[in-house]
Amino acid sequence: MADTVDLTALDRWIREFARLIAEHKEMLTELDSAIGDADHGINMHRGMTAVVTTLESESPGRPSELFKRTGMTLVSTVGGASGPLYGTAFLRMSATVGDAEELDGNDLAKMLRAALEGVVQRGKAVPGDKTMLDAFGPAVEALEAAIADGEPLARALDAAVRAAEEGRAKTIPMVARKGRASYLGERSAGHQDPGATSVTFLVAAAATSLV
Amino acid sequence: MNKLINDPAQVVVDALRGVAAAHPELRVDHEQRVVFRGDAPVRGKVGLVSGGGSGHEPLHAGFVGPGMLDAACAGEVFTSPVPDQMLAATKGVDGGAGVLHIVKNYTGDVMNFEMAAEMAETEVVAVVTNDDVAVEDSLYTAGRRGVGVTVLVEKIAGAAAEEGRSLAEVAKIARKVNSNGRSMGVALTSCTVPAAGKPTFDLPAGQIEVGIGIHGEPGRRRVPLGTAAEIAEMLVTPILTDHDFTGGDGVIAFLNGMGATPLIELYVMYQEVSTLLAKAGVQVARTLVGPYITSLDMAGCSVTLVKADDEILRLWDAPVRTPALRWGV
Numbered sequence: 001m002a003d004t005v006d007l008t009a010l011d012r013w014i015r016e017f018a019r020l021i022a023e024h025k026e027m028l029t030e031l032d033s034a035i036g037d038a039d040h041g042i043n044m045h046r047g048m049t050a051v052v053t054t055l056e057s058e059s060p061g062r063p064s065e066l067f068k069r070t071g072m073t074l075v076s077t078v079g080g081a082s083g084p085l086y087g088t089a090f091l092r093m094s095a096t097v098g099d100a101e102e103l104d105g106n107d108l109a110k111m112l113r114a115a116l117e118g119v120v121q122r123g124k125a126v127p128g129d130k131t132m133l134d135a136f137g138p139a140v141e142a143l144e145a146a147i148a149d150g151e152p153l154a155r156a157l158d159a160a161v162r163a164a165e166e167g168r169a170k171t172i173p174m175v176a177r178k179g180r181a182s183y184l185g186e187r188s189a190g191h192q193d194p195g196a197t198s199v200t201f202l203v204a205a206a207a208t209s210l211v
Numbered sequence: 212m213n214k215l216i217n218d219p220a221q222v223v224v225d226a227l228r229g230v231a232a233a234h235p236e237l238r239v240d241h242e243q244r245v246v247f248r249g250d251a252p253v254r255g256k257v258g259l260v261s262g263g264g265s266g267h268e269p270l271h272a273g274f275v276g277p278g279m280l281d282a283a284c285a286g287e288v289f290t291s292p293v294p295d296q297m298l299a300a301t302k303g304v305d306g307g308a309g310v311l312h313i314v315k316n317y318t319g320d321v322m323n324f325e326m327a328a329e330m331a332e333t334e335v336v337a338v339v340t341n342d343d344v345a346v347e348d349s350l351y352t353a354g355r356r357g358v359g360v361t362v363l364v365e366k367i368a369g370a371a372a373e374e375g376r377s378l379a380e381v382a383k384i385a386r387k388v389n390s391n392g393r394s395m396g397v398a399l400t401s402c403t404v405p406a407a408g409k410p411t412f413d414l415p416a417g418q419i420e421v422g423i424g425i426h427g428e429p430g431r432r433r434v435p436l437g438t439a440a441e442i443a444e445m446l447v448t449p450i451l452t453d454h455d456f457t458g459g460d461g462v463i464a465f466l467n468g469m470g471a472t473p474l475i476e477l478y479v480m481y482q483e484v485s486t487l488l489a490k491a492g493v494q495v496a497r498t499l500v501g502p503y504i505t506s507l508d509m510a511g512c513s514v515t516l517v518k519a520d521d522e523i524l525r526l527w528d529a530p531v532r533t534p535a536l537r538w539g540v
Contacts, residue, residue, distance in 0.1 A: 029407060037289045037426040038404055038411045046287075075326065079264075079290040080319035084326055122322060179318045180428050182352035183345070 003153040004102040005210045010063050011055065014070055016205035018048035021198065031194040035181035040082060040194040047078035047086070062101055067094035081179055082195065085119050085132065092118035105147040105156055108210075112140045123178065130174035130181060130188065132195030139164035139203045157207040164200040171196045212403045212410070212508075219405040223265045223285055230272055234534050237275055243299040244285045244292070246272040251281045251304045257372040257381045258282070258304030261313040261365060262297060263320055264289040266404070267425055270362060270504040273535030279369035280313075280533070288404050288507070289426045291319035297327035301335060309334040309378035313365055313385065315357030316341040317426075336378055338385040340364055342392040342515065344453045345422030345431050356424045359467050359515030360392030362503045363527075366536060370529035384526065388517055393454050395446040396513030398423040398430065398469065402506050421445050425469075425506045439476070443483035446514045451491050456518050461496035463527060464488065465515040468502035472510045477501065480512055488516075497527055503535065 021028070021044045028041030051073045060066040071090030075083050096114040097103060103111065116136055125131040142163035146156035171193035176182045181193070216222050223244065230246060231239040238247040245262075252258060261271045262284025271283035281304035286292035301310045310331070314324045316339045328335040340357030368385035376384075398420040401410035404427065411427035414420060419442070422431030434445075456462050466481040468474070481500050488495055496519050504513075517523065530539030 033407070033411050037428050038407050039287070039290050042406050043287070043290055076293050076295050079286045079293050079323065081291070081322055083291075083293055083319070084322035123318070178353055180353070180424070180426065183356065183424060183428055183431075185347075185352070185431065 003211065004104045005108070005153075006102045007060070007063055007066065009210050010066055010103070011060070012209040013206050014055065014066065015052060016209040017202050018052045020201040020205055021045050021048045024201065028194050028198055031192055031197055034191040035176060035184055035188045036194060037180055039080065040198065043078045043080050043082055044086075044198055047074045047083065050077040062099065063097045063103065064094045064099065067091070067097065081123070082198070084122050085195070088118040088122045089115035105153045108153070109140070109144045109147045112143060116140045125178040128174060129178040130171050130176040130193045130196075131178050132193070132199040134171050134174070134193065135164040135167035135196035136199045136203070138167040139200075154207075154211040157203075157211060161200075161204050161207045164203040168192065168196045168200045212408070214403070214405060216405055219408065222405045223287060226265070226268070227272075227285060230534075237534075240299060240303070243296050245282055245296055245300045245303065246275050246285070247282045247300075247303055248276050248280070252306040253281070254306045255308055256306045256375065257308045257378045258301070258306055258310040259313065259365070259369055259372055259381075260284070260297065260300045260304055260310055261361070262286065262292045262300065263315055263317075264291055264426065266402075266507045267504050269535030271365070274362070274365050274369075274533050276531070276533035277540075278373050278529060278531035278533070279365055279536065288406065291317065291323045294323050294327040294330060297324055298330055301327065301331050301333055305333045309336065311335075311368065311372070311378060311381055311385065312337040313361065313368065314339045315361050316354050317356065318353050334378060336382045338364065338368070338382055338389065340389045342389060342394045343424065344393050344395050344449045345424070347431070358396065358425055359394040359465055359504055359513050360389055360517060362467075362499075363392060363463060363465060363515065363517050364388045366531060367523060367526045369531065370526035373529065384522070388523060391518040391523070392515060393450045394513055394515040395449050396423045396425070396430075396469065396511060397421050397442055397446060398506075398509050398511040399436070400471065400508075400510040402427040402470065402509035404507065419511070423506075423511065425504060427506055427509065439479045440483045443480055443487055443514075447484055447487045447491075450514060450516055451493070454518070456493045456516050457491070460519045460521060460524060461494035462488070463497045463499070463517045463519055463523070464495045465499040465503075465517070467504055467513045467515065469509040469511040469513065470502060470505035471508045472502075472512055474501065477512060484514055496524055
């Protein structure tokens with residue numbers, strides 16, 4: 001595995017995620033108003049704007065610090081369910097990368113697996129519940145498989161994006177069993193899950209900014 | 212949609228400034244968006260903290276004061292507050308006897324309060340309210356929502372804490388009220404989140420949503436508008452089917468307005484509800500009618516019943532001095 005990513009690339013990833021959230025905040029809120037409470041885009045945009053502000057005010061010294069500040073800021077500014085879920089994901093990434101200055105494909109896969117596990121623990125959802133897990137889970141699995149097959153990082157990340165997009169699409173017919181959408185019962189079917197949509201932006205941002 | 216606001220993004224901040232200006236007996240931490248009773252922390256008393264998304268006023272800040280909450284955390288509209296706020300509230304009400312968190316059962320609220328309790332240095336017990344019978348199958352959902360009963364839990368647990376009971380006892384009473392309570396709500400209109408600027412769901416004229424929560428999320432079913440008597444039946448029947456409210460010391464009956472429904476209609480509804488309860492052999496021991504747990508500018512109402520006993524009634528009658536509930540003082 002020759003290709004590695006450094007702090008600059010990881011910082012670019014976080015900012016690109018913030019940009020995608022800002023660009024799509026109305027769409028995320030629209031999706032949320034169909035089956036939730038119409039605030040996912042607003043909340044994620046508030047959180048990621050705060051993350052970018054803290055990164056501008058003081059540059060983090062290493063990847064673990066970048067992720068820790070991102071996670072803490074999201075926990076402190078997003079609220080709702082997304083704050084603890086995304087916050088926990090980034091805090092787990094921070095703990096997993098340790099003192100590393102550069103990450104290779106294996107490190108990235110391990111880091112995202114830890115983030116996924118954090119989301120599962122915090123949210124107690126399982127695949128098929130119509131949550132962010134349904135896009136994030138397949139993305140992490142695709143990344144792990146591609147890295148294990150010796151694919152270059154760019155292709156592995158592309159595979160992860162495709163898996164996230166497929167998982168995101170599969171949330172449309174699902175009946176929600178977690179979060180506010182679950183109160184709709186059968187009426188939640190036919191709508192794409194907002195959390196699965198925002199986490200697909202996180203994966204997509206990685207593919208365009210890490211390599 | 213015409214609204215009395217300055218800036219959609221500043222609604223919560225501006226409203227808290229108003230709370231501070233109107234109620235000098237309360238202390239408002241504007242940075243953390245926490246409303247404290249003026250004399251918090253009260254030495255030796257269990258501290259009661261609640262909180263949640265804004266837009267349900269007077270819940271929760273309107274229930275801060277002697278005999279009820281010690282602090283309330285205000286989240287963004289319909290969005291759970293964050294752990295930092297709950298931590299600040301917990302620290303600020305810690306009088307050495309522990310702190311009770313009263314949490315409405317919503318995924319975000321539960322997770323944020325959980326993170327705060329993990330970080331707190333004080334002994335914290337959480338009681339999660341989940342009284343909404345509209346959520347039928349809790350095996351396949353995030354569980355029943357915490358709605359109307361939360362007001363009664365805050366009042367009754369608040370009175371128990373004021374009496375100097377221990378954290379375990381106050382938590383036990385709070386859990387008893389919650390498990391004795393059931394609610395059901397109906398929306399005649401959607402509501403408009405200021406930052407979103409348009410109604411959360413479309414409800415054509417002549418249609419109502421039965422089984423709504425308090426966040427503008429759609430309900431379980433949509434039916435044509437009926438008379439007050441018919442709608443009262445849609446609310447009361449599922450409650451009485453879910454739990455036996457007959458016998459004992461009767462019930463506390465709470466007819467709540469969702470925000471935009473005038474009191475005259477709430478009394479029309481209460482009349483129908485009380486007739487249905489009498490027919491079902493349910494005796495009403497105490498009544499509360501008015502907008503206490505609202506959903507912004509939604510029109511509609513909810514019915515909450517709590518099966519009472521001596522202890523619950525005595526604590527319900529105990530003095531309370533808050534902006535929104537005030538008696539016996």
